[in-house]
Amino acid sequence: MSKSQVVVPPRRVLELTPVETVACCSPLMQEPLSGEAAERIAPLLKALADPVRLRLMSMIASHADGEACVCDLNDAFDLSQPTISHHLKVLHEVGLLDRNKRGVWVYYRIRPAALADLGALLGGLPG
Incomplete structure (x- = not known):
């Protein structure tokens, strides 16, 4: 070798x-990150900089069918349900999660397009 x-x-x-x-x-x-890409990716990184939100993303991504209800996530944290919902709302608003309301519960799913931007930044993959 x-x-x-x-x-x-x-x-x-x-x-x-x-x-x-x-x-x-x-x-x-x-090649260097374009200004447009930096504007698009910075809010995603800011949202993921919180340990609770980072764990929530990981839990949702690894959950059966890639989808999780708030009721499935509460027990993993020593936080109130409204606090968990707030963190999920932040992730949704920046575009990392899709959500779907079913009855009284909201189900969250990872948005692959947003992760592609992060993958392109962190892994050098085309995005």
Whole structure:
């Protein structure tokens, strides 16, 4: 296996495998984020910066059928149902979640298009 060399202070040479070279030295994205994309993605990141909202997204995404009711999410937190609903509303308003009311309960589902924008930013995937 071929190795690359990288010089690091104080003038030490590290031997890197091809995989390490790509992980260490490749840019995250092929081109800088456009102003339009930054305007679109910044609110998503802001909404996800809260640990409760990040956990809610994870729970909904991993729930059976990719959909969860507020009643399914309450027990995972030491928070009131109105507080959980507020966090879900924030996620919905920025476009990360779709919602559907059935009787007295609201069901939430991840919006794949919004996650594609985040994936493009974080993973360098075309979005």
